[in-house]
Amino acid sequence: MSEVINLQDKIKTELLDISSAINEIVESYKKLHSPLIETKENVPKATEQLDKISEQTEAATHRMLDTAELITQREDEVITGLNKIKQFVQDKEYNSINEQCDELAQKASDNSNDAFVIMDALQFQDITSQQIDHAVVLLEELGLKLHKILTVIGGSEHADGNQPTNSSKKRAFDPHADLFDKKTDQTAIDSMFSKK
Amino acid sequence: MNKTILVVDDSPTVVKFVSFSLKNKGFNVVTACDGMDAVEKISNMSEKVDLVITDLNMPNLDGYGLIDTLRHNDQFADTPIIILTSEEEEEDKQKGVQVGADSYLVKPFKPAVLVSEVEKYLK
Numbered sequence: 001m002s003e004v005i006n007l008q009d010k011i012k013t014e015l016l017d018i019s020s021a022i023n024e025i026v027e028s029y030k031k032l033h034s035p036l037i038e039t040k041e042n043v044p045k046a047t048e049q050l051d052k053i054s055e056q057t058e059a060a061t062h063r064m065l066d067t068a069e070l071i072t073q074r075e076d077e078v079i080t081g082l083n084k085i086k087q088f089v090q091d092k093e094y095n096s097i098n099e100q101c102d103e104l105a106q107k108a109s110d111n112s113n114d115a116f117v118i119m120d121a122l123q124f125q126d127i128t129s130q131q132i133d134h135a136v137v138l139l140e141e142l143g144l145k146l147h148k149i150l151t152v153i154g155g156s157e158h159a160d161g162n163q164p165t166n167s168s169k170k171r172a173f174d175p176h177a178d179l180f181d182k183k184t185d186q187t188a189i190d191s192m193f194s195k196k
Numbered sequence: 197m198n199k200t201i202l203v204v205d206d207s208p209t210v211v212k213f214v215s216f217s218l219k220n221k222g223f224n225v226v227t228a229c230d231g232m233d234a235v236e237k238i239s240n241m242s243e244k245v246d247l248v249i250t251d252l253n254m255p256n257l258d259g260y261g262l263i264d265t266l267r268h269n270d271q272f273a274d275t276p277i278i279i280l281t282s283e284e285e286e287e288d289k290q291k292g293v294q295v296g297a298d299s300y301l302v303k304p305f306k307p308a309v310l311v312s313e314v315e316k317y318l319k
Binding site for chain 2: 120192
């Protein structure tokens with residue numbers, strides 16, 4: 001009879017140990033669940049931002065290159081035009097000189113406008129730097145979550161000294177900044193502000 | 197005498213582009229890299245600021261904080277303030293109205309649109 005009781009006690013102790021182990025696993029799982037979900041969500045967000053940066057940088061660069069090509073082309077035309085003026089002076093064709101000067105003035109004006117087009121396209125830098133800041137913050141958060149997971153899985157030795165930190169740069173950005181996907185109706189905004 | 201515009205943005209690219217667009221039209225431009233810098237600059241300035249163009253997302257003091265600070269200062273209570281931001285949410289525009297901005301432009305912007313908006317207030 002006492003042997004049966006001893007056996008029961010042993011089984012009870014074993015079961016308590018198993019139960020405690022299961023509880024620990026459940027607690028660890030609970031601790032891991034949230035960082036894992038957030039990690040799962042942050043990776044595609046960071047990837048999406050990096051894809052946007054690449055796409056928008058390329059589009060802006062093409063726009064600038066196309067405009068620079070137009071400016072260069074006009075510069076060649078200006079040189080040709082100046083040579084024509086020299087010839088008109090020699091030939092005393094003063095009416096043609098006037099016409100040629102008007103043409104050159106127009107080309108200078110077009111080049112000035114195109115300089116603005118290039119500066120306008122350079123605004124991509126402001127938008128993509130906000131997208132990069134967003135991606136950096138997501139990746140830093142990812143580092144912290146992975147650290148948390150490693151700490152839970154591997155014990156305290158993973159927490160020693162290698163805690164990832166957020167970069168020191170102060171970041172203020174719009175996570176939705178986009179160069180092309182504009183949903184703004186300026187007239188509606190103006191109307192909203194005129195009512196104030 | 198040329199009118200003076202304060203341009204506040206933490207992006208040097210935007211500050212440069214806005215300044216270039218405005219100087220090209222004959223305006224004086226003073227720049228600041230965030231709201232705090234703007235508050236410091238205007239408190240040390242002898243000349244009058246005729247208009248303020250400000251971003252919203254900035255470190256130290258954001259655009260809303262700057263507008264609120266300016267609106268509580270008698271000297272800037274009626275100064276036209278234009279928000280220039282990449283934020284497009286309705287909530288941001290509403291907040292802009294609430295803090296006392298006069299206008300709201302979304303980045304990326306066209307220089308002609310910005311200049312026309314500025315001229316609307318500085319005729």
